[in-house]
Structures are given as structure tokens and as C-alpha cells.
Amino acid sequence: MPKLNLNREPMPRQDPKIRGRNFNEVALGYSLEQAKAEASRCIQCKKRNCVDGCPVGVDIPDFIKAIREGNMPEAVRILKSKNSLPGICGRVCPQETQCEQTCSLAKKGAPIAIGRLERFVADWERANMGAAIAIDLPSSSGKRVAVVGSGPAGLTAAADLAKLGHSVTIFEALHVAGGVLMYGIPEFRLPKEIVQAEVDYVASLGVKIELDSVIGKLVTIDELLNSGYYAVFLGTGAGLPMFLNIPGENLNGIYSANEFLTRVNLMKAYRFPEYDTPVKVGRRVAVIGGGNVAMDSARCALRLGAEQVYIVYRRSEVEMPARREEVENAMEEGIEFKLLTNPKRMLGNEQNWVVGMECYEMELGEPDDSGRRRPIVKPGSEFIIDVDVVIVALGTRPNPLIAATTEGLETTRWGTVVADEETGKTVKPKVWAGGDIVTGAATVISAMGAGKHAAADIDEYLRG
Numbered sequence: 001m002p003k004l005n006l007n008r009e010p011m012p013r014q015d016p017k018i019r020g021r022n023f024n025e026v027a028l029g030y031s032l033e034q035a036k037a038e039a040s041r042c043i044q045c046k047k048r049n050c051v052d053g054c055p056v057g058v059d060i061p062d063f064i065k066a067i068r069e070g071n072m073p074e075a076v077r078i079l080k081s082k083n084s085l086p087g088i089c090g091r092v093c094p095q096e097t098q099c100e101q102t103c104s105l106a107k108k109g110a111p112i113a114i115g116r117l118e119r120f121v122a123d124w125e126r127a128n129m130g131a132a133i134a135i136d137l138p139s140s141s142g143k144r145v146a147v148v149g150s151g152p153a154g155l156t157a158a159a160d161l162a163k164l165g166h167s168v169t170i171f172e173a174l175h176v177a178g179g180v181l182m183y184g185i186p187e188f189r190l191p192k193e194i195v196q197a198e199v200d201y202v203a204s205l206g207v208k209i210e211l212d213s214v215i216g217k218l219v220t221i222d223e224l225l226n227s228g229y230y231a232v233f234l235g236t237g238a239g240l241p242m243f244l245n246i247p248g249e250n251l252n253g254i255y256s257a258n259e260f261l262t263r264v265n266l267m268k269a270y271r272f273p274e275y276d277t278p279v280k281v282g283r284r285v286a287v288i289g290g291g292n293v294a295m296d297s298a299r300c301a302l303r304l305g306a307e308q309v310y311i312v313y314r315r316s317e318v319e320m321p322a323r324r325e326e327v328e329n330a331m332e333e334g335i336e337f338k339l340l341t342n343p344k345r346m347l348g349n350e351q352n353w354v355v356g357m358e359c360y361e362m363e364l365g366e367p368d369d370s371g372r373r374r375p376i377v378k379p380g381s382e383f384i385i386d387v388d389v390v391i392v393a394l395g396t397r398p399n400p401l402i403a404a405t406t407e408g409l410e411t412t413r414w415g416t417v418v419a420d421e422e423t424g425k426t427v428k429p430k431v432w433a434g435g436d437i438v439t440g441a442a443t444v445i446s447a448m449g450a451g452k453h454a455a456a457d458i459d460e461y462l463r464g
Helices: 032-039 060-068 072-082 086-092 104-108 114-128 152-163 192-204 221-225 257-266 292-303 324-332 401-405 444-463
Strands: 144-148 167-171 208-210 231-234 254-256 284-288 308-312 336-338 341-348 354-367 373-377 383-386 389-392 431-433
Touching: 032 060, 032 114, 060 072, 060 114, 072 114, 086 114, 086 192, 086 444, 114 192, 144 152, 152 167, 152 192, 152 231, 152 444, 192 208, 221 231, 231 444, 254 257, 257 292, 257 389, 284 292, 284 383, 292 308, 292 324, 292 389, 308 341, 354 389, 431 444
Parallel strands: 144 167, 144 231, 167 208, 231 431, 254 389, 284 308, 284 389, 308 336
Antiparallel strands: 341 354, 354 373, 354 383
16 A cells, blocks of 8 residues: 555645735735645545545546646646546535545545645646537437536536537526526636636537526426426525515515526626725625625625624534635634624614614523524623624525416425436426425535436436
């Protein structure tokens, strides 16, 4: 067995003091030498646990071996045979709880940096190969498939179906393709040119992308099925924000994270007035929540010029659902964490602008259904935080438009669509669904995995 090298190659990053004032990418990526050094740590085990941990089944040891041997075109080919969006996955997927967690070296606390290597391969392809590697597409099956939504689930399903010879059209409600990758994730974590390049790759497979197309308003799912589409895949995500439902929550200066991030990322409010969409820049900003969206919102507020940014979270740091890396980045940048804290009410001035937030201190009780310890209010612990902008980042649910306009589609009380976990098949014939519309807000790679499974099942149905 090869000698184990437990020293992971560190990722170069912008200095926290500098990056907290710009929207450029924080992580700078490996050089070829660093990528080869990291790839050489892989022991190429016979039992490929890392592949089992990947929701889209990338042949991880093979693409890493190609990097180690300096055969970059081969690394690109292997990676993109299973993953159509590697530049995105390498940046935003939680590899630490998936492929890297199942890596044999994880037992020693030093798994291969699979995500960083994936990003390196994708960036190398963009810089060195210009046009993507040509894929030999099979002859047309003559079957048309509609994909609703161009987020990670929709893009993956569309790419896989096109590679199987079907004619695919994506219908996207917004004016650009990419879904949550464009409106939800900030430039400093996922540059929009990366998303655009991967959308262009999907289009290069022959996928047609119709923008400004709100399905449920423009046409219904049934109308699509009656107009020559043999199957429909729903990948519209979860774009409906959830709120606290406390007094004062409708004051001016209070955003949902969805609106705030959409203004900043998609509408480029951070470059106002060069771009038309403004966003209120607070001096003291509180972000309520402990997930990746809360970290993104807080770090955007800082970069927009806030003097003080707080993360207000009702549990402790241990229970935070955000990626460890994102929490560390936020802390390094000077964001203040007010843990075991929960808002009671928002306070406003005569003009109805928020000026403060009354909070409770919390303590942790017994675990709840999520396995995390339940937060309990400490009686008499109220205190006030002075704020002039509040961003509520408590999660999202699917927009009800599709469910409301599609007869025979089964939904849960949370508004998610009921679909088979393995195949994405819904109870409505010829309709599949996957990603956040089924699971509620989850990860990019789990949405991609759902798109992949659904595409395989749709293909089987179309050939049946």
C-alpha cells in the first residue's frame, strides 16, 4: 500500500481584510503543481468509497489519476462524462459531507480535496480548451422533453437527456438561465461567468433554452404535454421565502434573503448605479439564520459597506447547518455571531423603518426531530440590538404556481411535490420532478443527482 500523505494541499485565498470589501472570488484555486501534489495523495483504493459518496457518480479516482499523470484532457473527459457542471460543483458542493467523507483517508482526518481538484479541472478546461470537448451525440430519438427550470436539477436532466438523443427544451422564468446558481449564490463564492460557461455547455449539446417563460402563466404542464412533449421534468426549485411571523416584520428595511440576494447577485445591485437595481445598504445589519444562505447574505452586506454585521442564530455553532468553510470565512471577515439568540419583535421609527430588534436569549434542551437540540427561551432574557437592515434567511419552500395550475400533481403540506426518490416519477403520468421542488431547500449536488436519476428514468420510459 502506498505511504499515506496526510497533508492536504491548502487552497490559496484572498486576505480576509481585502476580500471583505470586494466581490471577487475568495478561493483562488490550485496551480497545476498544487493540483498534482494533491492528486498524488490519492491511494487509488480498490473499493471506491468516494464514488459511492458522489450523488452523480463521478469516477473520482480516475480523474484524479489523470491529473497526477498530467493528462488534463483525459481528466476533463472523465469528469464531464458524469457531471455537466463541474466548475459549479467544485465551488459550492458540500464535498466534506459526501465524497470526501467517504474517502478512505477521511478516517485519518485528511481526505483528498476532491472538490478543489474538480474545480481545478473545470477551470483548466475553460482556460486551455476554449470550446468544450466534443461529445458524440446519438442520432435523434424523435422524442421531445420539456424541462421546467434551469437550476442545477434542470440543467443536469437536460444535459443527460440530450446526451441520450432526445430533443430538450428548458423553460426558465427569469431573464437568464441558472436558477439559484445565478440569483442565490454570490459572485465571491460562485462567479457568474462560471455559471454562464456551464449553461453554454448544456446549450452546446443541442438543448434549447427559452427565457422569460413562466410555466403556469404562459402555458400549463398539461398544455406542454398536449403540444408534442412526451415528458416533463419539473426542476423549479424552492424560491418562496419563509418568515418569522413576529410583530414588526413588515417594517421597511427588512428583506427576505431571497430578495436581498436576488437584487445583489442577479440584478447586480453591488454595482449600482452602473446597474439599475438599488439595495439599501445598512450600517448595522442583522441576518437571521445559520445556513449557507445566511452566511452569503451577511458576507454580501459586509461587502456593500455595512459597519457591523450580525448573524443571529437560535442554536449554538455546533448545530449550524452552514458549511464549516463558510462559517470560518464569515468569522475571518469580521462578522459577529450572536448565537443562542432569537428575535421576539422588530422595532420601528415614525417613518416605519426598522431601527432595532428585541431578542431572547436561548438555551438548548432535548433533541428535536432534526436530531439537533431544541432551543428554549430563557425567561426574562430580552435585550435589544440596534439595526437598520434585517435579512431573514430561514429557508424557502417551492413557489405554489406549478402545483396550483397542474391537475393531478400530489404535493405535501410544505408545498413540495411528491416524487419517487429513486426515479423522480410523480403520481401524474409523464411528469417527473427533482431537486428543491421535491426536497425543499437542499444542496446543488443533491439537485443534480435528482436530475440525473430522473433523466435515466425518462429515457427508459421514452424507449419503452
